[in-house]
Amino acid sequence: MNLILLGFPGSGKGTQAKAISGRLGLVHISTGDIFREEISRKSPLGLEVSGYISSGKLVPDLVVLKLVRSRIATETKGLLFDGFPRTVEQAQGLDDFFATREQRVDAVLFLHVEENEVVKRLAARRSCAKCGKIYNTITAPPARENVCDVCQGGLILRNDDMPEVIKQRLMVYKDLTEPLLAYYRGNGIFHEIKGDSSPDAITENALAVLKTWSK
Numbered sequence: 271m272n273l274i275l276l277g278f279p280g281s282g283k284g285t286q287a288k289a290i291s292g293r294l295g296l297v298h299i300s301t302g303d304i305f306r307e308e309i310s311r312k313s314p315l316g317l318e319v320s321g322y323i324s325s326g327k328l329v330p331d332l333v334v335l336k337l338v339r340s341r342i343a344t345e346t347k348g349l350l351f352d353g354f355p356r357t358v359e360q361a362q363g364l365d366d367f368f369a370t371r372e373q374r375v376d377a378v379l380f381l382h383v384e385e386n387e388v389v390k391r392l393a394a395r396r397s398c399a400k401c402g403k404i405y406n407t408i409t410a411p412p413a414r415e416n417v418c419d420v421c422q423g424g425l426i427l428r429n430d431d432m433p434e435v436i437k438q439r440l441m442v443y444k445d446l447t448e449p450l451l452a453y454y455r456g457n458g459i460f461h462e463i464k465g466d467s468s469p470d471a472i473t474e475n476a477l478a479v480l481k482t483w484s485k
C-alpha cells in the first residue's frame with residue numbers, strides 16, 4: 271500500500287505518519303524531515319533549500335521530485351508520504367513515477383483541523399533537536415521543561431514555526447496545496463478524518479478507514 275497524508279502544517283501529519291507507518295509496516299517518507307537533515311549536515315541540497323524553508327516557501331517542484339524519486343527508487347515496501355506531495359505538479363510527478371513501476375497511490379488521508387487550531391498548535395510545537403520527537407507545550411508537554419522524555423535532548427522551536435513564518439506557510443498551503451484535495455477527491459482514494467481528537471484516537475480512526483478500504 272502507498273499512502274499519502276494531507277493536512278495543514280500543524281495538523282498532526284508527522285505524529286500520525288510515525289504511528290500509522292509503524293502499525294502498517296510502511297516506510298515513512300517526510301520531505302520536511304529529509305530537508306531538515308540535509309540542512310543540519312550543510313549538504314549542497316541543504317544549502318539550496320534552507321532559504322525556502324526558513325521563509326515558509328515551498329522548495330521548487332523539480333528539486334522535490336528529484337529527491338523523492340531517488341529516495342523511493344529502491345524501496346520495495348509500501349510507502350507513507352508525509353508533507354509530499356504539496357502541489358498538483360508534485361502529485362502528477364508521483365503518479366507518473368508510480369506508473370513506470372506499475373504502482374499507484376492507494377489511499378489519501380486528509381487530517382481535517384481548523385485553521386485557528388493549527389495556528390495555536392504550531393506556536394506551541396517543540397521538537398527534540400536530537401531524535402525529532404514532537405511535543406506541544408500545552409497539550410503534550412515533556413515531563414521536564416524543554417527536555418525530551420525519550421533521549422534527554424533539548425527541545426527547540428523550529429525556525430519556520432515563528433509567528434510570521436506560520437502565516438506565510440498557511441497562505442502557501444491554501445494557494446498551492448489545498449487544490450490537491452480536489453485532485454485526489456476525484457479518483458475514489460480520498461478519505462477525510464477528523465484531526466481534533468487525541469493522537470491515539472486519530473490513529474485508530476485512520477487504521478479503521480484503511481481497513482475498510484483494503485477489503
Ligand code: AMP
Nearest residue numbers: 301302322323327328329334353354356
Ligand atoms: P514540513 O516539515 O513538512 O512542514 O516541511 C517544512 C518545510 O519544508 C516546508 O514549509 C517547505 O518549505 C519544505 N517542504 C517540505 N516538503 C515539501 C514539498 N513536498 N514541497 C515543497 N517544499 C517542501
